Amino acid sequence: MADSEAGAATPYPYVSSRATNLDLSQLPPVYVLATHLSIDEQHEAEDVLSGGGAPLTYDIKEANLVLANVSRTRRAKSELQWKGVRLENVSSEDGLHVSRSAPAPGDSTPAKKRRLANARDSRGQRAVEVIDPSTASETEEEQVDTKPLSQLSLSRVSTSSSVETSYPSSIPESFTDKVKVVRLDWLNDSLIAGKIQSLGPYTIYEAKLLRTGEPALESLSMVKSVAIKPHSMIEKSPYLKEGVFPGIVERANADPKPAIKRYNKHSRIRDAAKRDVLGKSFSSSTQAASQPNTQSITRPTQLLHQTTSEYDEAVSSTLPALPDWVKEKKLYACERATPLNSPNKDFIAELKKIKLARMLTLDEIGVRAYSTSIASLAAYPYPIQSTREILALPGCDQKITQLFHEYKTTNHLQAVEDLEADPALKVLREFYEIWGVGAKTAREFYYDKGWRDLDDIVEHGWRTLSRVQQIGVKYYDEFLTKISRAEVESITATITHHAKLVTDANVETIIVGGYRRGKTESGDVDVILSHRNEAMTYNLIDRVVRSLEKEGWITHTLTLNLTNTKRNQEPLAISAAIQGGHGFDTLDKALVVWQDPAWPTKEADLAANPRAKNPNPHRRVDIIISPWRTVGCAIAGWTSGTTFQRDLRRYAKYRKGWKFDSSGVRERGTGRWIDLEGWSNKRTRCTSWQEAERKVFEGMGLVYREPWDRCTG
Template identity: 45%
Template sequence: MTLEFPPIYLLPTHLQLEQQLELEDQIPSLTYNIQEAKIVLGNIATKQRALFELRSRKLYTEDINPKKRYNGEAEARKQGQSAKKRKIAHGDVRNEPIVIIDSSTESELETDPEGSDRKRSIRQSSDQMISPMRIASSPPPSPTSSVSTTATLQESDFSHIVKVLKISWFTDSLSADTLLPVDNYLVYEGRVILQQPSVTPEPLRATKLPLRKEDVLARVKEDTPQVSPGHSYRYTGRNRRHQRPASPVLTRPTKLVPQTTSEEEKISELPPVPDFLHTRYSCERPTPPDPPNKGFIEELKKIRTIRLLNADEVGVRAYSSAISAIAAYPYTIISTEEILRLPTCNQKIAALYQEWKDNGCVLEADELAEDPRLVILNTFYEIWGVGATTAREFYNKGWRDLDDVVQYGWNSLSRVQQIGVKYYEEFQEKIPRAEVEGIANIVLAHARRIAEGFQMVIVGGYRRGKSGSGDVDMVLSHPDEEVTEGFISDIVLSLEDSGWITHTLTLSTANSERSQAPVSWKGEGGKRGTGFDTLDKALVVWQNRDWPTKEADLRENPNFKNPNIHRRVDIIISPWKTAGCAVLGWSGGTTFQRDIRSYCRHVKNWKFDSSGVRSRVDGSWVDLEQGETGDMVAKEKRVFQGLGLQYREPWDRCTG
């Protein structure tokens, strides 16, 4: 039975990032706007702390039970401690285990090792002031809703009342498969009020209230900027260089979106939301490569990149979910009302759409190309082998361009990063589909020269239908598993000897070292792996060894330099028994792959990895591919079937 939770806001306080992401995946009614929440879940135990958390997010309340001793304070007094000074441990306040989320993907994203407080600060980005007109027109709450001895979760209980509950209320409700009374979990209960401003506000303009239930667009969003240190140094003894403050993570308030009569008539004629967009996971719906709202999606992608560069991991996740939902919507959006009907799309996204519709651009997205700091960070981020965390480290050292990286940090770079800098401009050029196919055919020919019977699927952006790819990803497999074990070394050596590979930067035999078994499931308390080298793979630099005038050029100059561009190539080797998982794991967009893992975790209680599927109950391998008949694509289709998902063609997995 699906539980009908009211809108829930999750406080990031005292939660590790993995715990926060895991809980966000589990909460079906999660909102990133605290003004919409009826329940605020937190790893806190006192009323004072709850009030602080609400006020810091500009949600002002009055205690409807000022003389009541809340659950958390009572517990603290029982322990002989002051509730105000009580130390809260990480994790659930009842010390119940919280499963660490497996957010691994087949990409080179880095995890920011910096403190969790920095990562949590971005949650303030969705805080808003409630419209005075909305409050003025609201009836007072029923007094019985706040004094009942057993509080239940009826909708009327939460009319303009916010309850701060312990996280354990949610997890216990899931375990009991019913919404539990909140008395034993209640930290604070308050009525939402309008905080009087310290200065005379501008007079309110008369605004017609929306006709529909979704009146969230009448709220005003205020964003909290983040600022980095103002000075940095290139190296000891060099003159100090004054830097402009860091760009704020979120900069502009959400504007009220007026509606005209003609627009209201259009809203009444909107097409129904397709059934597949009532699903939670992007892997349950088709997402084409060229959606009708591509222009607006590109603006959202720019904002997502800004969030990534500014260490806003939760913001990245939220924008990714919104992008995937809009990309799956099969109609051209004409109003903000359509945005608000889509999963994971809130009033912030609707306001951005209105700005884009009115102006043809989004000012916040323009910052990626106009803000000097973001331009520099993005340049560093596009270096092969450099993620967002390392890009910020480069910037904090005072480096401002590739020349600085070479001059002041060359010896500190990894081999991959050095190659990324050396061939930076070449790696920025997209690889045409014909060239991708040519590279793949050469690799397959070498594989079959070593052992007959190899099969290959070109994966990544090429398989999703992109006209140009950043690199070439390919999965090879063979029905005889003795052939694939250790084969990655043989194929790389063959290609090197033939002059196709100029640099081998990574050569992983992790899968062969564990006898080609699916990656192990370490249990709920196990350490999370990277999820990147779960299969045998090679990360290489490729250069076409032939060009039209090669013979004449070498005859004239034996040291003539090969003029062909360098390309990035990933060669992945999978055992036959899990080749379908490998193809699936390397074919979807980032959000599609993330949601495949979340779906397996929460719906099937399995752990999905490109090396196979394991049960989270006992760690046993789950064979979804059942036998050796068919090719690698047929095996991928059996994985979809085993997961209980409708098969999606690769070009319908373009979640962005």
């Protein structure tokens, strides 16, 4: 049986004579970091330490030696800071030691790529190779591989009875006011060697501790309900005295109560989700750490200062006349024009940052509220001068007014600065930008898995990712690069050519998404294919994708749905629509990774190296198929901004009693299909997709809005 299989069968093989007889009593207070360890693995390491007489502590602030399953200096430092350890600033040369393996002579391959060279997925295939050019300057810190404790070589520790019962464990250096983060391999190698190994080669990070005034003890002495002074607390914890390290049970009993919770996961963002963003900080601080969890740090409320002269003077005469949609209090974004470039775009950009934070905290109500406010502000055609204008806008309340007042006064929002400074939110944003990762999954990566960057995902969770997520990580930087309008048109021309090859020359191609709304750059390419003959759109997506793959335009097909074909291209049934789970779109579609197979020096490059890589960037492309009978609904849905789409559905529901879907419209009460585009009568059928889209707006009782007037975000 392979070592990995043996480790899986008995994942925690720590009990051995060598492990129990190793003398660790001369170590300084030791803490085992839970990062990248399961609870059982952490317990096993702690048992080995306590069995050897090590002064084990469960408060990292008391530790001078931290054992961790991490590999990089910056990560070790971040873990200490996240847990509230106060460190003195040290230079990069002061006390930092990283054990690293040297690459082979002449090997210029980045460390990150080398780590993935032998990685394999669950089917035994070589894992996707991820190369991040931004890490070129970080390779010195990233060449130490971490691994689950169950895979360490502790299983190879001999249980022979001929082993000496104790070993000298001289620790020549002083640990006073110092903390060292040491790789967990040190403990493993010490057990194998039968004696304590030097800490130097295993040290990842070293820094001086700030213990001025013992703030943790001072804060406890200020609580009236605890009648224990700091000095008496020190007396009751004899292991804090230099050179005295009794057994773990005795020390635990001697510690002051209440006892420290060992596995209480601290979630700044989850707590922040329950608080109002305005006037409060997401960032942790020393002061906050010493206060009860029920307290929060708040700033003085920004008051709206107004004088009586503002009312005496005819302020309204200096302000532009309010648009009709404001006077009529039209709440739905589909009832008004929202241009691409708003005169209030700078303030809106700040609000979008708060909205993103609400999304990452899974605050759905907050996301909807900010989306409504942002769409209303974006539709307002004048630069906002007064808070009275904001209060007049549908969907904007006193909170938005206060934010605008603060922004107008200081040219920034403190809430946004707090959010951008929060380390947890920075990581969540990075994970959220991975294709195939939503807000909920990003939070699982951060809180449940303990990952802090893309390297953690690759090193510790690659095999647990879905195929879409693996591709999202592999092409992370390329997918974030925007696509020009010229490139969007070029990709669409290629798709059109292959669609005509598998059908005929009458196939219709419509570019939707941000391109049709007038954006100069797009994050992906959205293309709708349709044909007046419904037989041609039946299973069309499969034929188009196969043709494109054959010529090498598509490198990965991540999703290929035949939902509409399977229901005979009928609009979504009302029973399925009411049950939910289908989202806004139920059409046939394919989500693919696109790459131009040709480049100027292709022949020369392949002649020199048959395995030369294509330098063209990878793009995200969505190909959607719509039957002609409901092509107007598909185009309206896929063209409009997110809030415009949402309000289109809400308007249909509350004003018409209909269920709007990109596959068509049905009456909620009876399930009857509403033929907005006149398909049932050959004389009234639309002759163009532009006409079909206009009939959808007309049939719903809405004024038709040009694509560039649906930019709600």
